[in-house]
Amino acid sequence: MAGRRRGRGRTGKAVAGAAIALAAAGAVAAALGVDLRSFFAQPEAEATEETPSTAEITVQTLTETVTVDGDLGYGDTLDMACLLNGTFTGLPAAGDVVERGGVLYAVDDTPVVLLYGSLPAYRSLATGAEGDDVEQLEQNLAELGYDGFTVDDEYTDATADAVEQWQDDLGMEETGRVDLGRVVFAPGAIRVDTVDPQLGAGAQGTAFAYTGLDKVVTVEVELDDQELVVVGGSVAITLPDGTEATGTVTGSETAVTQETGQGGETEDVTYLEVTVAADDAAVFDALDQAAVDVGFAGDSAADVLTVPVEALLGLAEGGYGVELVDGGDTEVVAVETGLFADGLVAISGEGLAAGQAVVVPS
Incomplete structure (x- = not known):
């Protein structure tokens, strides 16, 4: 396709009428003893050229991250049974x-x-x-x-x-x-999580509910995304203040909940209840219970040409392109986009190669 180029602007020539007018003004000023150069003297303008911000086309392996909402807590709650009468x-x-x-x-x-x-x-x-x-x-x-x-x-x-x-x-x-x-x-x-009985109550039954001491993140993953969940697999954890940490999937089990539709009817919805532990438990020390994000590794593309997503241009004829920089010139070339991940996008197209520079709008 034809490339679009970005060039410098040029100063136009003065018209003849303007030159005649300036000459006449000079004659009048000479008769009055006035030096017009002091009025019209201007600093010599320096030529400027816009230099675009660029990024390099690189070869990388991209891995998509699928982010799911999670709840930080102490995991499953168990009942502390009392076997005594009294x-x-x-x-x-x-x-x-x-x-x-x-x-x-x-x-x-x-x-x-x-x-x-x-x-x-x-x-x-x-x-x-x-x-x-x-x-x-x-x-x-x-x-x-x-x-x-x-x-x-x-x-x-x-x-x-x-x-x-x-x-x-x-x-x-x-x-x-x-x-x-x-x-x-x-x-x-x-x-100890919750205590239901009161002092003086009969002792048979449940004394209280309890958990372990380790804080974990619980995530509900839809069955359509179950391939993302691998027990023992690594995940990314983002805390409410933006702190990022790594974690590991420690468990996964099928659970069922009831959801109410628009017509008021309830239906059973099956999902995976996934538990995630931080690789460094200390990252949870300042938190008791909180909403956190958990990022699971999704699709991956190996050894692909990548550019920042911001480098993509929407083309008038449809699709996307990038603006290649060659010395002082630029040229827009059409590209096919692939996987998007971590602010990058995989691209392919005729004439593209690692190391080329592309314009990234500031």
Whole structure:
């Protein structure tokens, strides 16, 4: 296609009538003793030429980023069940953190204690008991500083002695036996989320809701975009103040919600509930709960010619072009556009090559 060029403007010649008028004025001034040069003297104009801002055509691999709204919080909320009969005489407050050996709540003025482990408590433990739950209990007692027994799968008299010392420190009756419901095992420390029962309420049921301590981002991804989600894959996180951080997809599961249409009818909508953890958890320290953006890697184009998106020109005949710079001249050439990503666009077209300069409007 014909190129459009940008040239310099030129000064036109003075007309003859203007020259005659100036000559006559000079004669009059000479008769009066006036030097007209002092009136008409002007500094010599310097030639100027507009220099366009340019960018270089480069070869890059572009990867599209698909941004989805996410919510920063503490992840899934779980129920802390109470297996004891009696009355709640002690309850935590929302936001409390309970660690190994800490009191979760109290029933009939006797504490229920948090211990660490993956196997839930399912029976009472006393001398003669054997099993993985015994070893789990003994490991916790050892971590809390009690000794005199061997950490194994056998509940011996030595184990019972250590349990009595532990019960004494907690102000409990020293039975040497751990009744079902007096300890709760969790993978680690917990954070109390909400507390529904009131002091004095019956103890059967849920004592409170809790979460883990790690802050995570929860994202709802439409099924049409499920190929973006790869557990273990990297994502970009943008905080409300614009701070950017990297993260990793830690989990994904299918969920269903109900949405109401324009006609008032409700329908089930299936989506992926995705959890994302920051690679550096400290980036969330100043935040409790907040809306954040999560960027997933989408389509990719390898080894393509790229220019800033701003370099694209809309052509009168349709489509796009770029304005190539060659010395002091410019030429508009038509291009085919490809992937857009990170402020760049992939282009192709006749005569294009890496290293060429294109005009980028300022």
